[in-house]
Amino acid sequence: MEFTCLSKGGCFYFPPCHMLNICGFRIQFDCPVDFSALPIFSPVPFDFDVLSDKELSSHLGHDSLNLENVSEEKTEKPLDVGSLIKAEPCYKIIKNLCLWNPSFTNIVLISSPMGMLGLPFLTREKGFSAKIYATEATTKLGKIMMDDLVAMHMEFKQFYGSEDDAILHWMRPEELKLLHRALRGVAFGQDGADLGGWMPMYSAADVKDCMQKVETLRYGEEACYNGALVIKAFSSGLEIGACNWTINCPKRDIAYISSSIFFSSNAMDFDYLALQKETIIYSDFSSLELMNAIENYTRVPLMDNNLLPLGSNEEALANLLSDPAETVEESEKLSFICSCAIQSVESGGSVLIPMNRLGVTLQLLEQISASLDYSNLKVPIYFISSVAEELLAFANVIPEWLCKQRQQKLFSGEQVFAFVELLKEKKLHVFPAVHSPKLLMNWQEPCIVFCPHWSLRLGPVVHLLRRWCGDPSSLLVLENGLNVELALLPFKPMNMKVLQCSFQSGIKLEKVQPLLKVLQPNFAVLPENLSRLINSNTESFTVFSYSEGKTLCVPNLKDSLELEITSDSAMSFCWRKLHQGNVDITRLKGELSLNCGKFKLFPENAQVATDQRPLIHWGQPDLEKLLTVLSKLGIEGSLQQEVSGAESSNVRFIHIHDPTTGVIEIQESMTIISVVDKTLSARIFYALNSVLDGV
Amino acid sequence: MAIDCLVLGAGQEVGKSCVVVTINGKRIMFDCGMHLGYHDHHQYPDFSRISDSRDYNTALSCVIITHFHLDHIGALAYFTEVCGYNGPIYMTYPTMALAPLMLEDYRKVMVDRRGEAEQFTNDHIMECMKKVVPVDLKQTIQVDEDLQIRAYYAGHVLGAAMFYAKVGDAAMVYTGDYSMTPDRHLGAAQIDRMQLDLLITESTYATTIRDSKYGREREFLKAVHNCVASGGKVLIPTFALGRAQELCILLDDYWERMSLKVPIYYSAGLTVQANMYYKMLISWTSQKVKETYSTRNAFDFKNVQKFDRSMIDAPGPCVLFATPGMISGGFSLEVFKRWAPSKLNLITLPGYCVAGTIGHKLMSGKPTKIDLDKDTQIDVQCQVHQLAFSPHTDSKGIMDLVKFLSPKHVILVHGEKPKMATLKERIHSELGIPCHDPANNETVSISSTLSVKAEASSMFIQSCSTPNFKFLKRNLNDKIDSSCKAGVGGTSSLFIRKCSGLHFKHLNRNLDAKFDSSLSCGPELQVSDDRVKEGVLVMENGKKPKVVHQDELLLFLGEQEHEVRFANCRPVYVGNLGETHVMNCLSRKSVWLSQLFSKLSSELSDRNVQNLGEYLQVESFTLSICSKENCPYRTTNRIENECAIVFCCCSWLVADEILAWKIISILEKHDLGST
Ligand SMILES: [Zn+2]
Ligand SMILES: [Zn+2]
């Protein structure tokens, strides 16, 4: 098995991407889009006046730079809104992925809706023919998010016109020279060398085409690829529909762990017990991001083994994993956001929550509306997105994908989500866009708005930020993973309060080791930074560590494979007992099939028994016994007396007298039968076969 | 190993479905239903037959419920709360959501009608439901280390599922009720092709073949429309769930299209709740209905409103859904009593009514009077429309399913005895599958698959998995031809799928195949393959069986090969060839060899004959010119015309015996000089 980490991703919205070679198949894990560089583009201007002003200033700026024609580094002006690229934005995909010919990929596994957003870039490549697997819910949510992305991007297309060749205009070397150094860093890496992976936005047709190539699965459903691989998805808890994978092939059992959450308030919980497999590929970088922020962390052991429960029995470990502390922490975060939101609306400001996480959005919706009720505030909540209505409708018809508490609501006859009631009571309003007529009729401030896009470059958020950025009593809730300074650049001066928070996006560092202990793999394939924290001497598994861009080989554990032989088949075999030891032996007969990763031997269709003669013999023939057998068959022969003193004393002869003449020459490792008659020679072979071992 | 099937209910009847299956030591109860036609102890399955000690928790591994109909779930609360079963219960999400409504509805009817002590309470229902584990379709559930179950879509009612169960090598499917054709609100049953020892299938319509459902739906709508158009009232007695929603979708849609204003009523408040469930579980409905979720959920009925008891005698036409179905009591009976005497009114009945209900009486003949009890007689003047569409499969569907799954045995349940006997005979004679139709409380034992699990060496698997080059040398016609011959001759066959390149797959046993009765089972290309026979299975006492390739066998056994060859040194007539040419010994030999070579090459055109200078070789057969005076393999020493004869020393292995004797006969007839 060969494993290559193409990208370790960045945040919740940018999951890792890997390639796995196994049993002759190539599997790609996830296909995300890296939105972190999107803020180098300028958002769609509010109106043309504003545009012309800004354009003017930026052009002046450039001109002056050109005129001076001196080292940019000394004289570069400070980063301001004019530095942003005024063009239809491009999107960054995994640059390492471009090194792999997509036509050689057999399977693409999508673990979450976020891991799906780059898929149309891949499926529109020439020669792409891989089978894509994703859960039903991920597929649907991914589709909704892509539709939204296309719709939001349309605003740029309408503004800049659709000259296809002009899209990458800003990437021309002469244009890049003019780009602000800080932006170049964001877009092309610190050394500015990373030019690959920029793509113009896909079209609605690309999305549609992509969706047709996706095979959807339910949790725990077996997908059998080409008979050889059995692929299953199990809930990861990260988001509705998000999953981890198990892959069984005849030679190896693998569990792939993506970012997972033990207790989720919406999605079905992390089903970790299903991942007890021989090889674990650990691909949750969420705790490592945090760790990077804390210096000197690498020297601290991940988990003091003494702190683990005595004997580390499974139950104790399970208790450790199910420790609900993280849930408490998360709900405290949400409560804090709620309280900030209440404060803002109480002081007459509005609250803007640009978020693309369905789970957190649904939860905040419930909690904020409850807080408003509690504070007796009549403030409308708006959910503005081209897909808002569909998203909510969808969330309401997928109880099978939700956590236990939500399911329990279904079974006790309640609505699964509070938004159904909120919509009925007209506390929550759903609109496709900021300029939809119904919104304008209903609009009321202060208000609370949920809308995309978290990058602050696309969608309704741009317009609302422009509206409120000067209002010191309004609140903007942002997520970690965003370069805030750059993101807020077009909205300066920024007087809104900004609350940046990180929601749980994976397994907590302290739970990694207990988890591995529960899963008991033989091999653990871990990210480099994580493997350094695990003391492999005290663990029962072998650790392999991987890093971005490098291929890792993990050796096979077994040289043999299991073959199932139906008893009907086994019964029809010609069994033979060996002369020595208690060993029975037979040649196989039947039809070998590989199905669902298992080799099976079925009885053959045509049941004509041919008595096949042994082709291989071993052992030494007992000549006295051979003569006895021969005479029983009516063949008379005599053993030629050994020629005393002859060198070739190893060679003995039996001369056949009756029914015809012939000779059997017995050498050390060979016997030669020589008679003229066909039947007689076959009978002698039969006799010889009985005194030797053979098959 | 055997699979034992104890039929506790629905044996040669419809009602109280309950089959307890024992597979490799695991015991599963499929369905736990009640019989609506009985009010005594016959109402429930005789659970005591499962365990003498009535310790059901140790006796059963799990209970599986296929769908929410009372004849499949009606006894569940009784079994868990009164009989004390505490183990796991599996059912699909919709079944789990809707079952309590169904049970509670029925409990109320019972209490209303008989006023007698209830057999289970509402608390019992709630407690019972806590033991249920919901399952999703196709999800493989590991009940315990050995027992695996999986649900497949069955159509029939929302959430109905067929269940697959596997323990060790033995596997089976219990269908529950199913429909093989989609209707307006549900899809058709869908299942994978699998290796099965046993299929237990319903057989409600064991001998009926039905035409399209849409035509029958139209008939129903026309009957209802005609009735309300002439001012009549339509009573549709249904259970709260299932048929009610199906008909509601039909009527709501029809009302919309025809712009009808006549009110459609729902009798019970609980159907409002039921509709909420249907809305949330819309992904379990038909493709068409499913797609409405984001626009207007198809279960948001526009024309349907709640009914008040006081409206029974209100004038004017209307349509009323009233529970329970089959008019077995409750509100539907109350309304029936009032509406039956008018010729204008219409009663619609389902295709099947349990014996003992008023529905059953209305269906058998056209009675004008129905005796409710000793004192009450109902005058029946109204029209009766029997719904001709049913959520059950017809006999063609059953045959299609059995054929598709090709199990080793079939057991029929949930049907009428004489019809089942007919179907049983058909399955046996047409499909060659042994079929049983046990009565209640009978046990059927069938043998199940066992298999040997061997460790196969990589060399063997690799040898079998790589493309067969022998097959590439010949042309396509040859391939197919030879494979046929080989098949007859007992040669193993391997099916190679053209499109899959290096990876082969056995199409006949392709588990991926989605259910499609028209699917042909034939392989795309059949290729003869002897490579399986190169595998050797070694069984040593106390060790895991091992399969090795023949080339690694001796190494594996730690043995020295002892080769067995055949040899024959025979005279071949070379005519004057030997004399006339004055050549040295070596070149003479090579002339003879090349003469023999061309002879053999032309005679054995399908073989690769090689001239290796010293000798000729075909497979393991070798031939050299023998110059030894007393060659031990020389069986004929008496030679006439010695100069026209050379001796050819032949040698071969047993594998090429037939070939060898063929060559020898060619040599015998051969006269080199004459060519
Ligand atoms: Zn049913
Ligand atoms: Zn039934």
Ligand SMILES: [Zn+2]
């Ligand atoms: Zn010879």
